[in-house]
Amino acid sequence: MRRPFARALALAATMAVVPLALPAPAAADVVIGGYPVEISAVPWVVALSSRDRFGGTRAGQFCGGVVIGRSTVLTAAHCLGEEVLGASPRKVRDLRVVAGRGDLGAGGGREIAVRDTWINPRHDGRTNAGDFAVLTLAEPLGAGSVIRMAAAGNAAYAPGTDAVVYGWGDMTGSGDYAGALRAARVEVLSDAVCEKAYPGSADGTYLAGSMLCAGEADGGRDACQGDSGGPLVAQGVLIGLVSAGSPGVYTRVSGVVTALGGSR
Template structure:
């Protein structure tokens, strides 16, 4: 998995190698079982291949999707977030090569005011859709103290794309099994990497022996544990390297921002 900063340069690659992070070592899953998993797409920016997908997101309310802030940066989206352009959320589509499900335009993008692109802290954006999706498809967000954050808890990270860590993109939605890590363990792993680990806005997860992780193209995709959204794919170092766990935007930060905006949260 690339750091969010390095991944931004991938926005300039062709559509088949579009930006940010994807699933390594996982298995195909169906959106019928995970209806809150959505794809972010821009055909103007990334072309028709794979429905123009470039990042992931999670449906947390009928008209509300959360994703990583760096997914809607000018470097990745190709425009300022205050003008979403053709930014679209795709729901109900397992295979990005088909036209199942719904494509819903994004009406408004709100980037977390505390987001720091230099350190990846607070890597969160809230998207408001032009049309509502089924309320029952939304996932609840894990607030502070939720059992999903307990170290060792099994979790799933979801996304479309690079299954090898070297540009092996696929059309099918996949999920990889990981375990939640203690904040101290994550802080030690990233002590000398990037901006370091910020426990206030980040959480870590990894497979104990490595080999399963998010990777290029999955940024903004959901990490789910104990039935709730505990994180969004944000950054890391490599894909599936046991020495460097995946770093996610912490779900409790998402819940806090949604509460401030009067939206649905746990």
């Protein structure tokens, strides 16, 4: 089960200085209660990688991402913070996006250099509101690798909608990191569920305008350690990015659509 906002971000800072020989990802918040999935079925799911920062095990994976344009990857803002990377992302010379490779320890797929990064300037590290960032790739991916983002009003955001979250993070909540991509079926929950769980205490504040609640209200299937920035998909469209908390708090993609319309 993912840790609440404040503890998750604190853990990220701690794990960022783990010796590089260890395989643990650095970013807070594979998929608990999940199942294996073939990357060919979900080519828009990618891994963020830096072997210099996180070692060669699992290709240096530390966060997830999702392809929203042939040269554009969306991820969580906190994944690119100095607490995780130990430096500005522009100083991480081997920052890569691993695409088309479900098993991180195997060959295949592509490791593409990141040409540029853009972190949402309105990201609030205290509440984790606006937790998204954009990576521009040095080489384009195929058109079939792109998933459509759901704008505001899309039926996929309705509470009770079945959704799937993808990642390479902790499978059990005990540091059991996956080498291969996994997915978990969750349900979009009402804002009231997360507002009750995160009312503005030290564990964080749920802000319905920029956040999305999904998972199981009492825990169970959810994203976990190492999944941050990965996609939450419903009805064939992207509705969320893994952010923090349990029940799961995701960045609401409709807000990303609005922001990217004129903020970059």
